Amino acid sequence: MSNSVHTADPHAVAGPGHHHAHHFQSAEHEFQTCKLGMWIFLVQEILFFSGLFLAYGIFRWMHPEMFFGAHKTLDVTLGATNTVILIFSSLTMALAVRAAQLNQRGQSAVLLVITLLCAFGFLVIKYFEYSHKFHLGMLPGRLYFYDGLTQFRDPHIFFGVYFIMTGLHGIHVIGGIVVIGWILRRTLRGEFSSEYYTPVEMTGLYWHLVDLIWIYLFPLLYLVG
Amino acid sequence: MNKGPTSSAAPGSAEPVVHGQGGLSYLNASHGIKSWIFTLDHKRIGVMYLVFVLFAFMMGGTFALLLRLELLTPGRDLVDADTYNKFFTLHGAIMVFLFIIPSIPAALGNFILPIQLGAADVAFPRLNLASLYIYAVGAIFALYAMISGGVDTGWTFYTPYSTSTSTAVVPMVMAAFILGFSSIFTGINFIATIHKLRPAGMTMFRMPLFLWALYATSIIQILATPVLAITLLLLGVERWLGVGIFDPAMGGDPILFQHFFWFYSHPAVYIMILPGMGIISELIAAFSHKTIFGYRAVALSSIALALLGFLVWGHHLFVSGQSEFASTVFSFLTFTVAIPSAIKVFNWLATLYRGSIMLATPMLYALAFLFLFTIGGLTGVFLGALSVNIHLTDTYFVVAHFHYVMMGGTVIAFVGGLHYWWPKMTGRMYPEPIAKVVCAIIFVGFNLTFFTQFIMGAKGMPRRYYSYLPEYQPWHVMSTVGSWIIGLGFLIMLVYLLWSLRRGPIAPANPWGALTLEWQTSSPPPLENFKHTPVVSGGPYDFPDET
Numbered sequence: 001m002s003n004s005v006h007t008a009d010p011h012a013v014a015g016p017g018h019h020h021a022h023h024f025q026s027a028e029h030e031f032q033t034c035k036l037g038m039w040i041f042l043v044q045e046i047l048f049f050s051g052l053f054l055a056y057g058i059f060r061w062m063h064p065e066m067f068f069g070a071h072k073t074l075d076v077t078l079g080a081t082n083t084v085i086l087i088f089s090s091l092t093m094a095l096a097v098r099a100a101q102l103n104q105r106g107q108s109a110v111l112l113v114i115t116l117l118c119a120f121g122f123l124v125i126k127y128f129e130y131s132h133k134f135h136l137g138m139l140p141g142r143l144y145f146y147d148g149l150t151q152f153r154d155p156h157i158f159f160g161v162y163f164i165m166t167g168l169h170g171i172h173v174i175g176g177i178v179v180i181g182w183i184l185r186r187t188l189r190g191e192f193s194s195e196y197y198t199p200v201e202m203t204g205l206y207w208h209l210v211d212l213i214w215i216y217l218f219p220l221l222y223l224v225g
Numbered sequence: 226m227n228k229g230p231t232s233s234a235a236p237g238s239a240e241p242v243v244h245g246q247g248g249l250s251y252l253n254a255s256h257g258i259k260s261w262i263f264t265l266d267h268k269r270i271g272v273m274y275l276v277f278v279l280f281a282f283m284m285g286g287t288f289a290l291l292l293r294l295e296l297l298t299p300g301r302d303l304v305d306a307d308t309y310n311k312f313f314t315l316h317g318a319i320m321v322f323l324f325i326i327p328s329i330p331a332a333l334g335n336f337i338l339p340i341q342l343g344a345a346d347v348a349f350p351r352l353n354l355a356s357l358y359i360y361a362v363g364a365i366f367a368l369y370a371m372i373s374g375g376v377d378t379g380w381t382f383y384t385p386y387s388t389s390t391s392t393a394v395v396p397m398v399m400a401a402f403i404l405g406f407s408s409i410f411t412g413i414n415f416i417a418t419i420h421k422l423r424p425a426g427m428t429m430f431r432m433p434l435f436l437w438a439l440y441a442t443s444i445i446q447i448l449a450t451p452v453l454a455i456t457l458l459l460l461g462v463e464r465w466l467g468v469g470i471f472d473p474a475m476g477g478d479p480i481l482f483q484h485f486f487w488f489y490s491h492p493a494v495y496i497m498i499l500p501g502m503g504i505i506s507e508l509i510a511a512f513s514h515k516t517i518f519g520y521r522a523v524a525l526s527s528i529a530l531a532l533l534g535f536l537v538w539g540h541h542l543f544v545s546g547q548s549e550f551a552s553t554v555f556s557f558l559t560f561t562v563a564i565p566s567a568i569k570v571f572n573w574l575a576t577l578y579r580g581s582i583m584l585a586t587p588m589l590y591a592l593a594f595l596f597l598f599t600i601g602g603l604t605g606v607f608l609g610a611l612s613v614n615i616h617l618t619d620t621y622f623v624v625a626h627f628h629y630v631m632m633g634g635t636v637i638a639f640v641g642g643l644h645y646w647w648p649k650m651t652g653r654m655y656p657e658p659i660a661k662v663v664c665a666i667i668f669v670g671f672n673l674t675f676f677t678q679f680i681m682g683a684k685g686m687p688r689r690y691y692s693y694l695p696e697y698q699p700w701h702v703m704s705t706v707g708s709w710i711i712g713l714g715f716l717i718m719l720v721y722l723l724w725s726l727r728r729g730p731i732a733p734a735n736p737w738g739a740l741t742l743e744w745q746t747s748s749p750p751p752l753e754n755f756k757h758t759p760v761v762s763g764g765p766y767d768f769p770d771e772t
Contacts, residue, residue: 022753023345023422033348033421040413044451051455051485055470058481141475142467154476160468164459 031198038202042209045172049213052165056220059157069149070158071224073138075129079222082125083214089118090211093180097204100197105187108200112184115207119177126170133159140164162221169217172210179203250652250749265350266752270357271336272650275643277360278332281323286715288316293674293708296701299692306691310377311392313689317380318397322404323364325631326493328639329500330446331356331411334439336650338415340743340750341433343424343759348417356410359403366400369393379689381490384471384482388463395464398457405450405457408496412446415439426761433741433765434510434523438503441527445492445499445534453489456482480545487538495534497631498598499527501638502569505591508641509573510766511739512588513580517766519572526565533562543614552611559609566602570595585737586660590641593668597633601626604679619689622682625675633671640667640718647722648732652749655725663714663721670710677703741765 024030060067096111137145140160149155183203186192192200251268261269292312295303304312339347347353370376370393378387378394387394419432419440460482462468469475471482510517517523539547539555547555573595582588604626607613617623647655681700686693693701735744746755 021346021350023339023348023350029421033417036420037349037352037413037417040416040447044409044413044447047448048451048455051452051459054485055459055481058478059470059476062478063476140462140466140468142469154469157469157476160466160470164462164468168458 027196031201034198034202035205038205042205045209049165049168052161052168053216053220056161056165059161060224063152063154063157066149066152066155067158068225069152070155071221073133073146073148074162074222075132076222078125078129079218082122083218085118085122085125086211086214089115089122090208092118093204093207097197097201100187100192100200101194103194105190105192108192109184109187112180112187116177116180116184119173119180122173123170126166165217165221169210169213172213176203176207176210179206249751250747251752252652252749254752263354265346265354267335267339267347267350267353268650268750268754270353271332271334273357274327274335274360275332275650277357277364278324278328281319281364282328283719285316285319285324286712288312288319290708290712292316293705295691296693297705298701299695299698307377308375309691310689311375314376314379315371318376318401319367320631321380321493321497322401323367325497325635326404326408327360327411329504329635329642330415330439330442330496331360331407333504333639333642333646334415334435334500335411337646337743338436338439339418339422340649340746340754341436341741342419342422343427343742343755343761344418344422345753345755345758347414348421349414352410353414356407356414359410360407363400363402363404363407366396366403370396370400381486382457382460383486384460384463384479385473387460388471395461398461402454402457402461405454408446409450412443412450415443416447424758424760427759430521430524431761431764432524434506434517434520434527435500435503437524438499438506438527441531442496442499444528444531445496448535449489449492449496452485453493456485456489459485480542480547483542483545484538487541488535491538491541492531492534494627494630495530497635499530501594501635502527504638504642504645505573505594506569507739507741508587508591508645509576511645511737511741512583512585512591513576514583514738514768515576515580515766516764516768517572518575518578519568520764520766522568523572526568529565530562533558533565537562537609540609540614543611544618556609556611556614560606563602563606570599570602583737585644586655586657586664587641587645587737589661589664590637590644593664594634594637594641597629597637597668597671601629601631601633604629616685617682619687620682621678621686621688624688625678625682628675628678633675637667637671645737646743647725648736649743649748649750651726651729652732653725653727653729654732654736655729656721659717659721663718666714666717667711670707670712670714673707674704674711675707677701677707740768 020027020030024033092111092114096108096115099105099108099111133139136148137143138159139145139156140163141156144156144159146155180203183200186199251266255264261273264270291303292309295301295309295312335347335353339345373393373396375392376390376394376397377392378390382394382398419429419436423429423432459468459470463471467475468477470477471479473479506517506523537555537559539551540559543552543555573591604622608617608623608626644655644660647653677700681697681704682688684697686697686700732748734747736748737744742755742759742761743750745759
């Protein structure tokens with residue numbers, strides 16, 4: 001080489017609209033790079049949750065009857081409602097990205113607001129589920145004092161797994177609310193257009209992953225056996 | 226191998242095309258503290274990382290010297306047993322999480338990767354700066370854990386002890402959790418940069434081997450680190466709420482912690498060694514003035530190590546009650562790791578053959594690496610054998626093995642790379658004669674410290690013990706004296722490197738006659754790395770045939 005260096009073309013001319021960072025050749029180049037980075041981040045997120053899914057599998061294998069018995073305390077109707085809410089919010093998020101791509105700023109903002117409302121709705125339902133369990137003592141480990149599952153050994157393990165998995169997912173929902181709120185603000189300020197909508201699309205990818213994780217959590221926790 | 230047509234104006238030591246020499250460099254393009262802490266320039270971020278990891282190295286090294294001093298005699302010399310337990314824990318935790326993991330990728334890699342690639346920066350400069358800040362926050366948690374009583378679990382945080390000890394486990398676990406995200410962000414940045422920011426002509430198989438090594442490292446950082454994060458989170462929750470997931474008395478499983486921990490921490494060993502191997506490939510080729518032997522084999526063996534590293538974690542659990550079948554499978558998988566490692570070592574040796582070898586300091590470190598890493602790697606095969614492992618588990622043999630790989634391998638490669646790129650980073654040459662002497666001092670001190678530990682371990686001396694039988698004392702004395710020699714070597718190195726910052730001779734753009742792109746720009750490089758985006762027309766080691 002190496003790297004024999006010719007003096008070659010200086011940085012390509014910036015396209016209209018959004019000014020891409022100096023180390024990219026074009027706005028398209030920047031967009032594709034961001035997308036790759038986001039997908040790698042999502043891979044990392046999946047591995048983050050994978051440890052919990054593995055722990056779930058091992059404890060269910062160790063205590064199958066207890067898992068079956070304890071899961072009946074969860075409210076399938078509320079869980080299913082939340083599943084529908086999140087899937088619907090994934091749709092509105094995808095439509096918001098599409099609206100941004102088509103320069104329909106107002107429509108994009110409305111769809112983002114609906115997505116936000118869904119996210120809040122999910123958390124409100126989760127709050128009622130959690131407070132019910134707090135009240136009855138269906139809590140992890142040492143804190144457990146529920147008296148309805150006495151026929152099983154160590155039912156607190158199920159609630160430990162339940163609270164850690166749904167809690168970590170809930171933190172991701174809250175993170176999503178923050179990011180979608182920020183994207184909404186930028187949309188209202190007119191920062192996005194068909195030329196530049198990278199942050200909207202990246203937020204969409206993240207939100208779909210949060211949704212996808214719930215789609216696995218719901219049957220594993222609420223629909224055992 | 227590198228089939229690209231070499232341009233007729235083949236560069237070489239003779240006349241590198243230099244961009245930006247004499248103009249503003251990244252160091253004086255802007256001034257003031259804010260121009261550093263808010264910089265998005267990968268070079269400045271790399272330099273700040275370097276300062277941080279060197280501080281961490283000094284801190285971890287101080288704990289090492291203190292605990293070796295305590296082991297000079299079987300009785301109490303310096304501190305009581307509880308404090309000794311904290312010393313070896315802090316030595317391990319600081320060296321692993323604050324020094325070795327970020328040392329080569331985040332410090333040297335951040336500086337060198339975009340330049341070697343021919344890019345103006347990493348793909349996500351703000352994410353890069355964020356990773357530095359996250360590292361700093363993690364370091365603050367680690368310091369807090371130290372001043373609030375320290376930790377005495379060993380760096381592995383094994384349950385159930387780590388859930389019952391009264392020491393500051395939670396702050397230290399939080400520190401490792403946070404530092405993990407700094408590492409993940411660096412990995413995301415490097416993979417995106419390598420895939421998307423290669424200039425015209427820079428194909429994957431024209432990349433310098435250091436970049437292949439960083440690419441393989443990044444894969445592990447992204448796939449393994451989140452599993453450690455969740456493990457440490459579960460450990461924190463366990464201490465905080467008593468969930469019982471790792472507690473057999475409450476229906477949990479403590480072995481699950483070990484599986485989780487090593488699912489990260491064995492691949493993490495490759496996060497530590499692969500970048501070192503990448504540096505050695507650069508050094509051997511540059512200082513032999515010869516095309517690397519088996520370029521593709523060396524490049525792909527990095528990827529093979531990254532993938533195989535995920536399949537061998539069970540060899541840390543041979544005596545933990547894991548099934549015999551699992552242990553047998555893990556044992557054989559462990560042996561396969563020797564194949565890509567040996568491919569690298571033999572290719573480096575073949576590169577030396579009939580090369581025009583220049584014995585500058587970085588090359589001396591590369592040769593030291595070949596010697597020490599080979600011992601470290603081969604003793605790993607001993608430990609991977611089931612029956613031998615039962616005798617050697619938790620002895621000093623294990624301690625010596627991983628220090629031969631981690632210090633004899635990674636730290637030696639890091640120091641070699643630091644000397645190799647010092648002129649590029651600082652614009653100054655280090656003093657060559659004294660640097661060679663220091664390399665010899667460290668080599669002798671290292672072998673005295675750790676070879677004696679192989680012997681002690683084979684004789685049954687358990688690791689982490691505060692006291693020992695008098696029969697072991699001669700070996701412990703030799704090991705402790707060795708640690709003083711290493712300490713002396715690094716102290717002199719610190720002095721001459723600091724001296725060279727102001728007084729060292731001005732570095733030329735390409736002091737070593739190397740061909741990779743970082744040597745085609747000025748020392749230190751301009752803010753934008755190259756005045757014009759480079760176009761690459763050949764492999765990174767196409768030295769003119771000298772025969």
